[in-house]
Amino acid sequence: MTALRTIQGTYKGAPFHMVGDGFRVSNYFPSGTNFQQRFSPFILMDYNAPFVFPPSDNVKGVGAHPHRGFETVTIAYDGYIEHNDNSGNHGIIGPGDVQWMTAGSGLLHKEYHEREFSKRGGLFHMIQLWVNLPRSQKMHPPQYQELLKAQMGKVELPDDGGAVRVIAGEYKGVRGPAQTFTPIHLFDIQFNLNGKAEFTLPESYNTGLLVLKGSLQINDIQIAAAGDFILFDNVPGDIVLEALTDDALVIVLSGEPIDEPMVQRGPFVMNSHAEIMEAFQDFQLGKMGNPDF
Numbered sequence: 001m002t003a004l005r006t007i008q009g010t011y012k013g014a015p016f017h018m019v020g021d022g023f024r025v026s027n028y029f030p031s032g033t034n035f036q037q038r039f040s041p042f043i044l045m046d047y048n049a050p051f052v053f054p055p056s057d058n059v060k061g062v063g064a065h066p067h068r069g070f071e072t073v074t075i076a077y078d079g080y081i082e083h084n085d086n087s088g089n090h091g092i093i094g095p096g097d098v099q100w101m102t103a104g105s106g107l108l109h110k111e112y113h114e115r116e117f118s119k120r121g122g123l124f125h126m127i128q129l130w131v132n133l134p135r136s137q138k139m140h141p142p143q144y145q146e147l148l149k150a151q152m153g154k155v156e157l158p159d160d161g162g163a164v165r166v167i168a169g170e171y172k173g174v175r176g177p178a179q180t181f182t183p184i185h186l187f188d189i190q191f192n193l194n195g196k197a198e199f200t201l202p203e204s205y206n207t208g209l210l211v212l213k214g215s216l217q218i219n220d221i222q223i224a225a226a227g228d229f230i231l232f233d234n235v236p237g238d239i240v241l242e243a244l245t246d247d248a249l250v251i252v253l254s255g256e257p258i259d260e261p262m263v264q265r266g267p268f269v270m271n272s273h274a275e276i277m278e279a280f281q282d283f284q285l286g287k288m289g290n291p292d293f
Helices: 115-120 273-284
Strands: 007-011 017-019 023-029 042-053 061-067 070-078 081-085 090-093 098-102 107-113 122-132 143-147 153-156 162-168 184-191 196-200 206-213 215-218 222-225 229-232 238-243 248-255 263-265 268-270
Touching (some): 023 122, 042 070, 042 206, 042 248, 090 143, 122 248, 263 273, 268 273
Antiparallel strands (some): 070 098, 070 122, 153 162, 196 238
């Protein structure tokens, strides 16, 4: 029998709070768990669990703000979000879509509810991740990937058990569309009742999953329910997930750690305090661009 990868722990996110007026999130890391480098290259995960926003003529969201040294990844399950940045990128994503923004050397961006969604209101369900960049790429020119639902890799599970949607990396030889600077596997799994998914990820990769809906059994021993984040040990072994409810939904994150110093201060993630101070100075001097875009 193949060994199963052991579990380090089960974690909950921090209490829900508003980011701007458009995102009601629980921060799983760093606030909820204090993982720091333990879950590199993933720095932050804000989870906007399903929440109904009422109709509004005022577009809700977050105004222009800077980033440098990492990437933001926004995954939409319900609702519509719009993005603008001062590098000239613009996009709207809805259910099943992903936007992957590389802040790199620095830019300012806005994130807000798409105007028509704001007017009618409705269910909003999203995740935002921050993914670190290695030292060699922290000053890479900003770029933007709009990854639509139709572009995602897809693998049907056996016995009508559901499907795996591949955003980055691969599952069973099917690759996702995201281009990444370090090796990352990012996919979500929608299960039907008793559906089963099995996979093996490199033992050196930091690997975890968040249950978004329903409940499931992990490696035949651990039960996880909606809102649970499971962190796996860095040991060899397969991961086996079996749904205990119909329409269970899980997102799996796995990535090669970036073994470098990391300093985070607000919207900047660099390798040293000096680089952080330089980022703040560059922002204040307007080197990251005009906020009135």
